[in-house]
Amino acid sequence: KGLTVAGVNPDALSAFLAKADAIGRDIDAAKTASFAPDIAADGSFAAKDTDIAYTIAGGAMRAPPISLENPSATLSADVTADLNAVTGAAKGAVTYKAGDEALVGSEPAMNFTAEGPFGAVKGQF
Numbered sequence: 749k750g751l752t753v754a755g756v757n758p759d760a761l762s763a764f765l766a767k768a769d770a771i772g773r774d775i776d777a778a779k780t781a782s783f784a785p786d787i788a789a790d791g792s793f794a795a796k797d798t799d800i801a802y803t804i805a806g807g808a809m810r811a812p813p814i815s816l817e818n819p820s821a822t823l824s825a826d827v828t829a830d831l832n833a834v835t836g837a838a839k840g841a842v843t844y845k846a847g848d849e850a851l852v853g854s855e856p857a858m859n860f861t862a863e864g865p866f867g868a869v870k871g872q873f
Contacts, residue, residue: 749797751816755871757791758821760784761844761856785873788842788858793823807832813840820845825860837863 757763767783768775795816802811809829816823825840843857862871 751795751798753793753795753816753823755789755791756793756823756842756860757788758793758818758823758842758844759791760787760842760858761820761846761849763787764856765849784858788860788873789871793818793821793842795823804831829866834866835864836866836869837861 764784764787767787768780771779793816795818798814798816800811800814802809804810807830809831811827813824813826821842821844823840823842825838827836827838829836839859839861841857841859843855846856849856858873860871860873862869864870
């Protein structure tokens with residue numbers, strides 16, 4: 749209950765589209781990479797209440813893939829933690845709810861990784 753993931757903007761899709769529209773037909777992966785990570789990281793993902801199953805053995809925490817819901821996006825990730833080393837890691841995607849901008853067969857998503865010591869985990873889109 750009350751889980752918020754800092755550094756993940758669930759409302760980024762409209763800003764992505766506005767920047768891409770401003771660039772025009774010449775948009776490509778390199779141009780997208782110049783603006784998308786900053787937009788994707790500019791916010792906090794307030795998740796709906798959820799249950800997360802996990803196990804701890806030998807100081808390692810493992811969980812099946814998690815899925816966190818928000819009215820604007822879904823955050824899914826594989827999460828691990830080494831409790832002996834006091835570090836954690838996650839790899840996943842934020843899938844944005846496109847609404848009127850939806851295209852059949854194309855889900856707007858941004859992949860991410862995060863890892864580091866507890867309290868200083870660094871994320872990258």
